[in-house]
Amino acid sequence: xxxxxxxxxxxxxxxxxxxxxxxxxxxxxxxxxxxxxxxxxxxxxxxxxxxxxxxxxxxxxxxxxxxxxxxxxxxxxxxxxxxxxxxxxxxxxxxxxxxxxxxxxxxxxxxxxxxxxxxxxxxxxxxxxxxxxxxxxxxxxxxxxxxxxxxxxxxxx
Amino acid sequence: xxxxxxxxxxxxxxxxxxxxxxxxxxxxxxxxxxxxxxxxxxxxxxxxxxxxxxxxxxxxxxxxxxxxxxxxxxxxxxxxxxxxxxxxxxxxxxxxxxxxxxxxxxxxxxxxxxxxxxxxxxxxxxxxxxxxxxxxxxxxxxxxxxxxxxxxxxxxxxxxxxxxxxxxxxxxxxxxxxxxxxxxxxxxxxxxxxxxxxxxxxxxxxxxxxxxxxxxxxxxxxxxxxxxxxxxxxxxxxxxxxxxxxxxxxxxxxxxxxxxxxxxxxxxxxxxxxxxxxxxxxxxxxxxxxxxxxxxxxxxxxxxxxxxxxxxxxxxxxxxxxxxxxxxxxxxxxxxxxxxxxxxxxxxxxxxxxxxxxxxxxxxxxxxxxxxxxxxxxxxxxxxxxxxxxxxxxxxxxxxxxxxxxxxxxxxx
Numbered sequence: 001x002x003x004x005x006x007x008x009x010x011x012x013x014x015x016x017x018x019x020x021x022x023x024x025x026x027x028x029x030x031x032x033x034x035x036x037x038x039x040x041x042x043x044x045x046x047x048x049x050x051x052x053x054x055x056x057x058x059x060x061x062x063x064x065x066x067x068x069x070x071x072x073x074x075x076x077x078x079x080x081x082x083x084x085x086x087x088x089x090x091x092x093x094x095x096x097x098x099x100x101x102x103x104x105x106x107x108x109x110x111x112x113x114x115x116x117x118x119x120x121x122x123x124x125x126x127x128x129x130x131x132x133x134x135x136x137x138x139x140x141x142x143x144x145x146x147x148x149x150x151x152x153x154x155x156x157x
Numbered sequence: 158x159x160x161x162x163x164x165x166x167x168x169x170x171x172x173x174x175x176x177x178x179x180x181x182x183x184x185x186x187x188x189x190x191x192x193x194x195x196x197x198x199x200x201x202x203x204x205x206x207x208x209x210x211x212x213x214x215x216x217x218x219x220x221x222x223x224x225x226x227x228x229x230x231x232x233x234x235x236x237x238x239x240x241x242x243x244x245x246x247x248x249x250x251x252x253x254x255x256x257x258x259x260x261x262x263x264x265x266x267x268x269x270x271x272x273x274x275x276x277x278x279x280x281x282x283x284x285x286x287x288x289x290x291x292x293x294x295x296x297x298x299x300x301x302x303x304x305x306x307x308x309x310x311x312x313x314x315x316x317x318x319x320x321x322x323x324x325x326x327x328x329x330x331x332x333x334x335x336x337x338x339x340x341x342x343x344x345x346x347x348x349x350x351x352x353x354x355x356x357x358x359x360x361x362x363x364x365x366x367x368x369x370x371x372x373x374x375x376x377x378x379x380x381x382x383x384x385x386x387x388x389x390x391x392x393x394x395x396x397x398x399x400x401x402x403x404x405x406x407x408x409x410x411x412x413x414x415x416x417x418x419x420x421x422x423x424x425x426x427x428x429x430x431x432x433x434x435x436x437x438x439x440x441x442x443x444x445x446x447x448x449x450x451x452x453x454x455x456x457x458x459x460x461x462x463x464x465x466x467x468x469x470x471x472x473x474x475x476x477x478x479x480x481x482x483x484x485x486x487x488x489x490x491x492x493x494x495x496x497x498x499x500x501x502x503x504x505x506x507x508x509x510x511x512x513x514x515x516x517x518x519x520x521x522x523x524x525x526x527x528x529x530x531x532x533x534x535x536x537x538x539x540x541x542x543x544x545x546x547x548x549x550x551x552x553x554x555x556x557x558x559x560x561x562x563x564x565x566x567x568x569x570x
Contacts, residue, residue: 028185028210029291029304058210063189064387066235070303077300095560096463117235119386122462125562132300149300156236156286156307157190 027063027155030056030125038134042086042142048135057096057155059124065092066117068152075108077134077147084143086134090151092118096126105133112151120155183210184221184291185266190309197314198277205287205308206268209261216263220292223259223269225252228286228309232353232395234386238286238307246392248283248312251275258292273312280316281359282392284309311361319392322358323419325428326395327351328368330402330413332441348402348438348445352383352415354426359392366417368400370432372409379404383415390419405443408436457485458517458547465527465543465561472533479543479559482522487549489517493525496542496558504539504563507531517547531565539563 038049057065067090069075077086090111091102100118110116120126130153136142185208195201209219227244229237241249255270271287291304331351350368365388370379383398390396398417411434416427434442459482469475483489493513497505511526527543541561548554 026185026187026208027189027306028208029183029306030185030210058185059189061189064236068238098463114231114235114237115233117386122464123466124464125466126464127560130302150303151300152303152305154238154288154305154307155189157309 027059028057029153029155030058038132042134042136045136045141046138048087048133050131050133052129052131055128055130055153057120057124057126057128059120059126059155061123063120064117064156065097065120065128066114066154066156067092067112068154069112069150070152074150075112077149079143079145079147081145082143084147086136086142086147087138088149089133089135091131092128093131094126094128096120096122096124096128105131108149184208184219184289184304184306185210186287186289186306186308188308189306190311192311192313193273194313194315195273195275197275197280197316200272200274202270202272203310204268204270205289206266207259207261207289208266209263211263213263218260218262220258220260222290222292223254223257224288224290225249225254225271225310226286226288226307228284228307230387230389230391230394230396232397234396236286236307236387238288241285244284246281246283248273248285248310251283251312252285252310254287271310275312275314280314281319282361283312283314284391285312286310319360320358321360321362321419321421322356323362323364323390323417323421323426324355324357325415325417325426326353326355328353328413328415328428328430330432348442350383350400350402350413350415352398352417352428353395354390354398354417354419355395356390356392356419361389361391362420363388364390364396364398364417364419364426366398366415366426368413368415370402370406370411370413372411378406378411383417402442403446405446406434406439408434408439458483458489460545460557460559463559465559466564467529467562468564468566469529469531471531471536471565471567474528474530477527477529477561479525479527480522481517481525481545481547483517483519485519485549488519489547489549490554491515491517491523492546492554494544495527495561496544504529504535504541504561507535507563527561529563531563535565536567537565539565 038051040049042049077088088108089105090108091106093101097118098121134147187206191203193201193203207221226241227239227247227249229239229244231237251274253272259267259269261267286307286309289306329351331349354364366383368381368383369377371377381400383400385396385398411432412429413432414427414429416425418425461480465477465479467475467477481491493510495505495508507529509528515523517523543559543561545557546554
């Protein structure tokens with residue numbers, strides 16, 4: 001009886017604090033933060049500038065990338081003082097994304113839509129190219145100045 | 158064009174950047190997902206390790222913010238991060254981190270402990286995520302990209318057995334536009350079998366399934382696996398599975414049957430629905446199947462893994478393996494080589510391919526062995542590509558590049 005009680009206690013102690021890893025061991029963005037500039041500078045109606053950067057993702061197994069924003073509207077290139085906006089598009093490409101790789105520009109709202117996610121298969125490091133495009137409005141003058149936007153790229157299981 | 162407008166735009170010369178600060182920083186998190194078992198009324202500890210990936214003379218410390226959040230998974234399999242304690246089956250209110258911010262020197266890692274205190278009357282499965290956000294110095298006038306990594310925490314509080322239960326809610330043949338088709342393109346609709354699987358129990362499971370279409374005589378005319386973005390279905394969730402019907406079927410009456418394995422051990426979730434192919438649909442199916450066939454024309458093969466990565470001590474010897482499978486009906490002629498990039502170190506010269514030219518009969522798999530001997534002085538990350546040229550006899554070969562990344566560390570191992 002005493003042995004049985006001890007066994008139960010032992011099992012209870014064991015069960016109390018079991019944790020185990022069941023997925024990729026290490027996942028991380030391998031490069032430092034970066035800076036780039038859309039080119040060419042936008043100087044006319046309907047003109048667009050683009051830029052892209054290769055991001056390296058280390059991963060020991062399948063993972064998913066989703067884009068989001070901290071505050072509503074952050075995804076749109078917006079004039080710092082006047083609030084004027086550029087038509088903003090993004091895309092993520094790369095062999096590691098397989099069928100989820102974008103084949104065309106994605107509107108900023110679609111890019112951060114919860115339904116959109118990118119599958120990164122296998123074992124990394126994987127090179128994923130982040131593209132951004134800003135275009136002046138097609139039928140009016142855009143305000144002169146600097147436009148800013150902000151995107152959050154989240155890797156998850 | 159009005160002059161004022163011209164002036165305005167000339168001055169505009171909008172400088173927009175895709176940017177963040179130039180300070181080196183890079184984070185890694187381990188694990189990406191973990192299970193935690195904690196007895197009712199007890200506490201358990203789990204850990205998430207955060208590492209600063211940067212090295213070298215210019216490497217700088219970085220800091221990251223840790224937060225416990227809820228998550229939901231949509232029917233399509235996307236994960237939605239939510240504020241803590243806002244989602245049913247949230248474990249967030251019971252999880253306390255030992256610290257909310259970590260500051261790490263270059264090449265340093267820290268194991269952060271989290272305590273889960275389970276209530277007495279909360280037997281079941283609960284979920285949270287630890288969200289690790291890299292803190293960056295904001296610079297104005299730029300577009301910023303923030304990095305985050307979410308580590309899933311699946312908490313089980315044992316007490317009674319929750320059987321795995323599932324039900325197929327819906328199964329139909331839908332005509333969908335390809336998900337990656339630009340909105341303006343006249344991309345044809347693709348005949349797609351769509352099934353919705355519901356987890357009707359409280360225990361999560363990983364599901365996999367297939368569809369089978371049989372004709373009036375009961376003969377199977379189409380069979381294929383159903384795919385989904387996320388196989389894990391949480392209790393109460395639904396998940397969409399899809400399969401492109403890449404086969405021309407004559408008009409008539411069919412029976413479509415989908416079957417899902419949901420780790421029950423006892424039974425499978427299945428449903429059977431009648432399928433009518435009209436004369437119009439017959440033509441569309443034939444066109445779609447022809448398109449699929451055209452797309453699939455050329456050598457049919459699979460290569461795994463898609464990338465080759467290894468951590469090798471300087472001066473060490475390693476063998477990397479790559480499998481090439483012939484999935485078609487013709488014998489394939491294959492040629493493998495390692496790309497020859499320029500640079501102070503040329504990783505191509507470190508490789509020796511056991512067999513660089515070979516024939517691959519149908520349904521056979523060839524494993525390529527790449528012997529790599531790394532020079533003692535080659536510390537750092539080195540990249541090149543394994544190039545595969547694969548084709549049927551007398552046909553133009555397809556060229557596949559498999560990225561190779563070697564992280565060479567100091568010392569011989």
